[in-house]
């Protein structure tokens with residue numbers, strides 16, 4: 001049989017698939033993969049049904065359903081005070097991951113370098129490599145997962161094409177502050193560096209913290225792709241729908257890639273989301289819902305042997321298990337699924353060099369009942 005030369009020779013099955021598979025096999029509670037186990041808002045489901053019945057079932061324009069684009073422009077203006085043109089600056093995509101991939105594909109040439117902060121969401125590295133570019137890794141400072149901007153400055157070369165940021169952050173729950181964004185703006189001023197900003201958890205920040213979007217900072221916004229996900233916002237991760245926002249000079253190239261890949265996205269869902277977004281409560285209440293879950297979960301497991309790390313946004317909280325075991329984190333999480341019937345994610349998989357600080361990630365975007373059952377198992381570890 002002919003052997004194909006892989007474009008991604010070092011890429012295997014990702015940990016989320018493996019852990020979710022093990023959770024099913026061992027009948028374990030799944031606090032691994034980042035998806036809610038409760039139903040999404042039925043009003044939104046009804047909007048989709050209505051759109052289908054009203055025959056919004058054919059292709060919408062490439063950039064997206066025009067009323068939805070207009071609604072997003074208004075939302076961005078309200079939240080981030082930036083004026084955008086619905087046709088020129090926004091494209092609806094099949095998910096946030098696709099938006100990031102398309103942005104990277106639109107800008108990268110062979111030999112380019114992309115600065116990536118570790119730990120990082122697992123799609124970034126293969127997305128860079130498949131485009132013939134090179135990831136340049138910078139570790140976030142442990143244990144508070146902040147970025148040392150001096151290190152960033154030193155890592156920039158004349159090949160640096162892009163920097164990927166992610167706030168609120170998966171897997172750590174860290175957020176970038178105003179001071180971080182200003183530093184990034186200052187470091188990249190007068191360079192040709194493009195920012196890819198993964199903001200899929202934009203509406204999930206805790207303790208009164210505000211989400212700092214690149215779109216708030218005009219100098220950054222003028223050379224950034226901001227990538228969003230309706231799946232994460234509306235508890236509908238299976239919908240795989242999101243969008244990218246960028247200045248025209250970047251969005252033009254993005255659309256060239258998108259045009260011959262997805263071309264356009266699910267029509268009835270776009271119509272439904274447009275209607276649903278008319279009520280800002282659809283996204284303004286998400287932080288408090290997830291914060292309650294975080295607080296409920298942490299109060300239940302406070303007396304466990306895990307040391308919980310702070311989380312300021314996202315669906316996730318990390319925990320140090322060094323007082324329980326000195327196994328590596330992959331072996332530890334595999335044992336937890338089998339022996340304790342609880343699935344989590346080891347943090348080392350989010351590092352290229354598999355840095356193991358004996359940390360695991362819990363997803364708390366679950367029902368109270370799931371969190372309670374999980375806590376009972378965690379307290380026995």
Ligand SMILES: Cc1ncc(COP(=O)(O)O)c(C=O)c1O
Pocket residue numbers: 034094095096097098121166169170198200228229230231232237240241242
């Ligand atoms: C940081 C981050 N970016 C992007 C995504 C993917 O979003 P989507 O499902 O819309 O592709 C996820 C999903 O887990 C994520 O955690």
